[in-house]
Every structure is written in C-alpha cells, then in structure tokens.
Amino acid sequence: MSQMTLRTEGETHVIVTRRFAAAPHLVYRAHTDPKLIQTWLLGPDGWTMPVCINEAKPGGRIRYEWTDGKGRGFHLTGEYFDLRPYSRIVHVERMHFPDPTPDNHVETTFEADGDGTVMTMRMTLPDAKTRAAMLATGMETGMEASYARLEGMITSSSHDRSHV
Amino acid sequence: MQLNLDAVFSALADPTRRAILARLAKHEATVTELTEPFEMSQPAVSQHLKVLEEAGLVARRVDGAKRPRRLTHEGVDAMDEWLGTLRKALETNYERLDGVLATMNRQPPKKGRER
Numbered sequence: 001m002s003q004m005t006l007r008t009e010g011e012t013h014v015i016v017t018r019r020f021a022a023a024p025h026l027v028y029r030a031h032t033d034p035k036l037i038q039t040w041l042l043g044p045d046g047w048t049m050p051v052c053i054n055e056a057k058p059g060g061r062i063r064y065e066w067t068d069g070k071g072r073g074f075h076l077t078g079e080y081f082d083l084r085p086y087s088r089i090v091h092v093e094r095m096h097f098p099d100p101t102p103d104n105h106v107e108t109t110f111e112a113d114g115d116g117t118v119m120t121m122r123m124t125l126p127d128a129k130t131r132a133a134m135l136a137t138g139m140e141t142g143m144e145a146s147y148a149r150l151e152g153m154i155t156s157s158s159h160d161r162s163h164v
Numbered sequence: 165m166q167l168n169l170d171a172v173f174s175a176l177a178d179p180t181r182r183a184i185l186a187r188l189a190k191h192e193a194t195v196t197e198l199t200e201p202f203e204m205s206q207p208a209v210s211q212h213l214k215v216l217e218e219a220g221l222v223a224r225r226v227d228g229a230k231r232p233r234r235l236t237h238e239g240v241d242a243m244d245e246w247l248g249t250l251r252k253a254l255e256t257n258y259e260r261l262d263g264v265l266a267t268m269n270r271q272p273p274k275k276g277r278e279r
Contacts, residue, residue, distance in 0.1 A: 018258050020258075021265065026269065030261055039260065039264050040263075043256070129183070
C-alpha cells in the first residue's frame, strides 16, 4: 500500500518516495515538529534521539543526536534554506561520526494523493564517491541486525553456485 | 567456490571496502582507476582489493596489461542485500511515522488555530 522506493539518479542523486495515509499538513508537521520527530526518526530498534533541534524557518538550525543507550551514538546537523508549508522543504544536512560527512542537499516535497500524501526526498551529494560512501554508511546502521540474514543469503547462494 | 563467511564479514566491516564495492557495482575498474576517487595510495587500494578478492566478492580479469576488477555474483548479492538493509532501516522509521500520523488523524483539529 505505502511502498517505499529508493533509487539513485545520475551520478549524485538519491531519490526516496513514500506514501502516507494522512494529509500533507500532518506529514509536513511530523517532519518539522521536534516533539514528533523524536518519536519516529530513530533508526534501528533500541536507538533514541535525546536531542532534537529543528528550527523550521529559512536559516533555521537542525541538530539530531542519536544514542543506543550503551555509549554509542552519532549526530546530524543541518540548516534550512526554504520552507513552503505544507508542500516543500529545502535543507542541507551532514552526519558526524564524529567527522562530518560532505553536505547532502535535500529537497522534500509533500503532494496530496487522494486522502493521503506522497512524499519525495531528492538528495544531492557533491560527487559520485560521496554518494557511494553515504549509501554504504546508511547500510551500516542496519547491518548488525542483518548479519544473520546476510549469512543465510550467502550460505544459500554459495550452495547454488558451489560449482562456480 | 565456497565463500568464507568470516572473510566476507571482515571484508564488509571496513567503510573504504564498502565504498570500493559500491564503485565496482557501477562498472569494473583497475587499481589505478580506483586510486584517484578514493584518494589513497595504490598499495592501500591493492590491499583492500586483496581482502575483497579473498572474500570472493571481487574478481579480476586480464585485459592486455590491465587487470580490471569487477564484482562477483556474490559481491552483487552482498550489495543488493545492503541496499535492502538501508531500505529496511528507512522503512522501519516510516512505519513508526505511520503510527504517529494515525494518532494525529484521530485528534480533532484545533479550533481557532492558536499558536
């Protein structure tokens, strides 16, 4: 029903789309109200966002800090360029591990779709290498949990291809 | 070829090697071609490639004096799996957001639009 898509475009873009069963103003609020952001933008189970600064105005600051409660954590900083309630947000963001990653320019649009909303996030990275690294890093966050699945996948594929 | 799982996991544990795999997923490349975008010395890139080759994720072919590296089937599967993992991490967030939005939908709109 609300299938997410994630694809690359050209050398430097990543496009994510997702449909939500709520009107654009609600989806927009869930992306700009710190109290709401802290309830869902969390990543793997067990992680929380104790610090959430989101000044939803041109020039406003963004700062999200995540922790797993066991001493591991990282944060994201960014700035808003332009906001058009409740249809479009343009901002820049970077992760800190703790060294900052190159800037990721993000345009997020919210389009009414029946009684729901289609959200499209168009990310622009400085170059192809940065995009590859970002995808590789993003993958890492869920990797621990997926080791078991990866193991299953590799085991079955090596059975399939044991003659290779 | 039997994959060595320990070798695969330690090969994937390094961010540079994951980035090299992501680069090779687009197109095969020689050590020289990989050296430039990764701003690393040729021996350093070769060392990473050796680990990836021993893990069965990367293979080389002979093209005259060149030895371009490419992803193996297993390397392609590993990249697909990673993309799947990234999708899953994002999707987990969006499923949480579905729940948040469902709660917001149930709340009656505020009167007077006070701020």
